[in-house]
Amino acid sequence: MVDYDFDYIKDKFISYCKMNTRSYETNNDVPTSPGQVALLKELEQELKRLGLTEISYSDKDAYVVGKIPANISNPSAPIGFVAHVDTADFNAENIRPQIHENYDGKDIELGHGYTLSSAEFPSLKKVIGHTLITASGDTLLGADDKAGIAGLLGMTKYLQENTSIDHGDIWIAFGPDEEIGKGAARFDVSRFPVEFAYTLDNGDPGDIAYETFNAASAKVKFRGTVVHPGEAYGLMVNAALLANEFISGLPKDFVPEKSKDYQGYILVLKNNGNVDHAEVDLIIRDFDTDHFLAMKELVTNLVKQLNEKYGDRVELEMHDQYRSPGDLIKKNPYIVNLVHHAYEKMGLSIHHIPFRGGTDGDFISEKGIPTPNLFNGGANFHGRYEYATVENMILLAQTLTTIVTEHVKLDQNRDETPLKR
Ligand SMILES: [Zn+2]
Structure with a gap:
């Protein structure tokens, strides 16, 4: 040998x-x-x-x-x-x-x-x-x-x-x-x-x-309506606040800073906005396929609810990165x-x-x-x-x-x- x-x-x-x-x-x-x-x-x-x-x-x-x-x-x-x-x-x-x-x-x-x-x-x-x-x-x-x-x-x-x-x-x-x-x-x-x-x-x-991880990324765009704040009653829709409402609907403890071993997370990478428009970027990471799909659905449903409440002002692009x-x-x-x-x-x-x-x-x-x-x-x-x-x-x-x-x-x-x- x-x-x-x-x-x-x-x-x-x-x-x-x-x-x-x-x-x-x-x-x-x-x-x-x-x-x-x-x-x-x-x-x-x-x-x-x-x-x-x-x-x-x-x-x-x-x-x-x-x-x-x-x-x-x-x-x-x-x-x-x-x-x-x-x-x-x-x-x-x-x-x-x-x-x-x-x-x-x-x-x-x-x-x-x-x-x-x-x-x-x-x-x-x-x-x-x-x-x-x-x-x-x-x-x-x-x-x-x-x-x-x-x-x-x-x-x-x-x-x-x-x-x-x-x-x-x-x-x-x-x-x-x-x-x-x-x-x-x-x-x-x-x-x-x-x-x-x-x-x-x-x-x-x-x-x-x-x-x-199973991995997906998403971009959420919010469209507001700008009017003079003094005459905004019943008219203004603030895109920055829509973005905040979206983010506060995400699970509070499902974040990287509270995640280890087999736990996953949603990470908000970016939250940029003003009255006219706002944009939120996030990624989803999860070992468990069912829970991963549930988290994607949660994001989709949050967008759906906001659209029902405010009339089609939110756009979601989400795609899988790897499985x-x-x-x-x-x-x-x-x-x-x-x-x-x-x-x-x-x-x-x-x-x-x-x-x-x-x-x-x-x-x-x-x-x-x-x-x-x-x-x-x-x-x-x-x-x-x-x-x-x-x-x-x-x-x-x-x-x-x-x-x-x-x-x-x-x-x-x-x-x-x-x-x-
Ligand atoms: Zn390597």
Whole structure:
């Protein structure tokens, strides 16, 4: 057996971190920055070097996909893994990764006056002795999600070098624009023929997240009637007050500042108005699909009541942003239970994470491929304190290999045991 390639995973991670792949909300190109194309093309070449088949890149969705073909005659159902190439909304120019071999658990001077402090970030204690990689104070590192990419390539190289390990078809996908919630919505999954998949995006070893927010946004416009206040009796309709009446009809305690774990909220983002017109923007977030729909209905009914009372002065535009894959995945407990088996085998304690946001998996699940999120081996995502360790990226590679090999054993007799929690 050839072991996981430490230097390969380290070198790939560092070279990908150096590439500026920041995504831009305001840009409508596909993908939203040329740096992402450069990395995606580089990954396309890497999949070729690793001997994958059916590799393709599409300009339409900017996804690279490739297949590690099954090496057994009665293969398990095709399984997929997904990581994203873009980085968050933070300086990504001239990223200079710093390598701290055999990390001693002490504070690290990143540069530019910033310290990665072990008191402030206690998770650093878990990586003492590791080869720790940080940025240098003025940029993010890009561990989100280049640690996911490097771990996935680590698994791929390991399986390609150890052909005695049985596996079914494994599909790999690298995509753009996750941080701005646009990439996976465009993904043409006809190029990714799997039964289910996992994203490897953030999280800690042992995490699994398949319940996310359901999300909608709404804009409510109020039309008033302006007349001279001295002669306003029975005539004036004040749009600003209509907006206030609307807001006071929203549930008082269903707000972000009183919401945690599996609780949702309605957030009034903007409340702008005068006598003539007013506008309220809000978002709705909820894990529970029924309650999410009830909250949308509550907003619709409030508008209806105001229109009945004041005569069609309120307009509502509401649209769904993303949906939690929770309901779909609960109907397919095998997808979660397989991860439980693999984590147990790896000695990882399992944490079910309610993910208080959206993921690429939300969009991919909506296209019919149930896709929970696992983890990627990094920490402190989205800023200058990001870090990853080569050991944790190898742990990711080992975990993915374990999922694939357990899948071969378990797939033929999918147990009907209920969803493990
Ligand atoms: Zn990410």
